Amino acid sequence: MRVLFVFGTRPEAVKLCPLVLAMCERGGFEPRVCVTAQHREMLDAILTAFGVEAQIDLNLMRPGQTLAGLTARIIKALDPVLVEEQPDFVLVQGDTTTTFAAALAAFYRRIRVGHVEAGLRTGDVAEPFPEEMNRVLTTRLAALHFAPTARAAENLIGERVARDTIHVTGNTGIDALQYIRGRLERGEIAGYAGPLPPAGKLVVAMTAHRRESFGPGFEQICDAALRLAARGDVEIIYPVHPNPNVRETVHRRLRGVPGITLLEPLEYVPFVDLMRRADVLLTDSGGVQEEGPSLGKPVLVMRDKTERQEAVEAGVAKLVGTDPDRITAAVAEALGNAKKGSGREAVDSPFGDGRASVRILDIIQSFQSK
Incomplete structure (x- = not known):
């Protein structure tokens, strides 16, 4: 069975590479990997870490590209690939522009689509933007829905997706985390190998990149970071996302x-490895919300809503928004x-x-044999 994986960002690669490896080990599958390179620099490193090779590289990202422009470029570039490859299945992951555009291109060619990490919802198409709409639309295009949790499956059932196409599988991001953590250990x-503070200082590992926080939201996040740094007993380690809307504000406010x-x-x-060493994870990342609990780290989410409510309900993540008072207090x-040494131990991830x-x-094998 020929299966074409299509992805373009680091989170997609992290969550699909374990599936590519499993497919190679099992036999009976012919996995083919097509990348759009939506996150060029970040993507290549993931492929190397997992030993996965991309047979097709569309290399579509351009500086300043609009969402509409990227969507159109993906569909146009992917169509001849689908014609040439003739896959039995196209597998996409999550909620990126690549996810939606690849699913639509496959649908136009009447090729079945499997959606990994299906059913996540905030219920607000503006948050996260455009991811919430991307995943809603991908649901309408997919033949198989691989829901990471029972809640995600219930979301799909509530949208009248056929029950026999919905399968609760767990999240492949945890597969990836366990694979990499084992190799590190x-x-x-x-x-x-980056800088760490001297002994006695606590480490806050921070990430922030959400489009809905551009502008005032990032100014508030920076305000919170400045207040935390002023404590004197904390070191914030912040790998800054390459998006210019993030970098300009962060470097203007926090550099030096x-x-x-x-x-x-x-x-x-x-x-x-940085997350393993940190005392607190401060983030707006979906992946970190999933990974933190497995590493025993408190996760503070700089968003007002999350599609990963399971972590909040389990008490292993907390929504803090972008208000500086809420962030610093949390x-x-x-x-x-x-x-006090009362941090969490690693827990069974929801x-x-x-x-x-x-x-x-x-x-997939069972579906194909029907």
């Missing part, structure tokens, strides 16, 4: 501030717990057990 790969270390974007492996509480890829392969 065995010393097979190099981890984080004592207690704040700004880094270039970290590759996935060193970032996993970080102070989490750091206080860390100082997002999976590391076997999502195996379940997805079983489902």
